[in-house]
Amino acid sequence: MDKTIYTLYKVLFGVYGHQNWWPIIENGRCRYLDDYRKRARTDDEILEIMAGAVLTQNTSWENAAGALAKLKGEALLNIESLDSVRAVDIAKIIKGSGYYNQKAAKLKALAGFLKGLPGGMLEIREMGLEAARECLLSVWGIGKETADSILLYGFYFLTFVIDSYTVRVFSRVWIGENEAPGDYEKIRCYVMERLPRNTLLYQDYHALIVLLGKNICRKKPLCEICPLSFMCGYAHGRTALRTI
DNA sequence: CGCCAGGGCCTCA
DNA sequence: TGAGGCCATGGC
Numbered sequence: 309m310d311k312t313i314y315t316l317y318k319v320l321f322g323v324y325g326h327q328n329w330w331p332i333i334e335n336g337r338c339r340y341l342d343d344y345r346k347r348a349r350t351d352d353e354i355l356e357i358m359a360g361a362v363l364t365q366n367t368s369w370e371n372a373a374g375a376l377a378k379l380k381g382e383a384l385l386n387i388e389s390l391d392s393v394r395a396v397d398i399a400k401i402i403k404g405s406g407y408y409n410q411k412a413a414k415l416k417a418l419a420g421f422l423k424g425l426p427g428g429m430l431e432i433r434e435m436g437l438e439a440a441r442e443c444l445l446s447v448w449g450i451g452k453e454t455a456d457s458i459l460l461y462g463f464y465f466l467t468f469v470i471d472s473y474t475v476r477v478f479s480r481v482w483i484g485e486n487e488a489p490g491d492y493e494k495i496r497c498y499v500m501e502r503l504p505r506n507t508l509l510y511q512d513y514h515a516l517i518v519l520l521g522k523n524i525c526r527k528k529p530l531c532e533i534c535p536l537s538f539m540c541g542y543a544h545g546r547t548a549l550r551t552i
Numbered sequence: 553c554g555c556c557a558g559g560g561c562c563t564c565a
Numbered sequence: 566t567g568a569g570g571c572c573a574t575g576g577c
Contacts, residue, residue, distance in 0.1 A: 329558095365559040371575060372558080406574040410560085451560045471558050491566095518558050527556075 313502040316481065316536060317509065320516040323535045327515030330357050330461035331373070333380050338373040345508060349462055351429045355422070356385060357462040361454045362414045363405045375405035390419035414449025421447045429463075437465040452492050460514070464507050468499045469514040473521025480525065483541030 328340040332353060349357070359379065364372035378401050379385045384393060399412035425431045432440045437459065444455040452470070459465040470492050478495065490498075503509065524534045529542065537543035 361558085364557085366557065366572090367559085367574080368557040368576075370557090374575090404574060406557085407559090407572045408574080410572055414560085449560070453559065457558080469558085473558070514558085521558085 311502070312481065312539065313499055314504075315539065316477075317503070317513045317516070319535055319539070320520060321512060324516055324519060327512050327519065329511055329515040330360065330457075331369075332356060333373065333377045336377045336381060338369075338377070348464070352386075354429050354458075354462040355387065356380070358418055358458050359385060359390075359415060361457045362411055362418065362449060363402060365407070365411070365454065367406050372405045375402035378402065378404075387419050387422045390415050391423050410449075417448040418450070433463050437467060440465065441467065452496075456496070457514075460507070460510055466500075466505055466507050466510060468496050468503075468510055470495050470499075471514070471518065473525070474514070474517050476527075477517055477521055477525045477536075480529070480542035481536060481540045483546045 326342065328342045328344075331338045331340045333339070333356065344353075356376065360372060360376050363375050376385070379398075382401055384390060384398065384401065390398065395409070395412040395416055398415055399408040402408050402411055402415075405411060422428070427434070432443065435443060440463065441455055441459060444450050444458060445452065450458075456467045456469040459467045460469055474495070503513070520534070520536070524530045525536075531537045531540070531543040534540070534543065
């Protein structure tokens with residue numbers, strides 16, 4: 309099933325099209341713009357993507373976006389403020405995103421990290437993917453998915469994001485085949501070896517998986533209306549499972 | 553009421 | 566290194 313990974317993308321893209329991730333908060337509202345495809349992200353946008361990626365950890369984007377909008381509304385969405393304001397006060401603002409004490413600490417860890425970079429976001433950009441990834445992963449509160457999201461959507465690095473939806477969708481599609489998801493790095497490498505090296509494609513792919521995972525490939529999946537059912541082991545009632 | 557959400561860290565075997 | 570506990574609100 310060498311071409312399944314790419315086929316899966318093409319089917320989803322054919323049905324849903326561009327997803328214009330990562331959304332940015334504008335006037336307190338979450339907006340999916342397509343203009344970013346023609347330009348690099350600004351430093352402010354990258355910080356917002358970083359903060360949003362932390363706030364949405366195991367949390368619906370709606371709740372995370374609300375907290376992000378409040379942070380922005382309070383003029384706290386900048387490195388200096390996040391670094392200087394007390395964690396308990398940040399926690400109060402982002403309460404609606406859940407895990408607010410942890411996330412406040414994570415935002416402060418992020419701000420501390422960025423404050424220690426003389427070259428700012430440009431310094432990360434110029435490190436290249438691998439060094440930038442290691443660098444982000446060294447920050448407390450930034451794990452693999454959060455790091456890859458930041459790298460892919462903030463810096464346009466070619467790295468694939470694996471989240472719980474990805475694992476769910478892949479594990480279902482691959483049921484009964486010789487290959488199925490393993491751990492994070494395994495899935496990431498497996499996918500990247502089978503896709504064209506195209507950043508926009510990677511960005512859309514992950515966003516499309518999230519869209520499908522939210523609306524159709526739920527824990528209790530709606531296979532009857534799923535555009536992938538024709539190529540999905542789960543929809544065909546298979547049960548065997550092996551790992552990559 | 554229970555389940556779920558665009559994870560990550562820590563602990564312990 | 567892998568499983569399990571913990572963090573927590575809001576929407577359905």
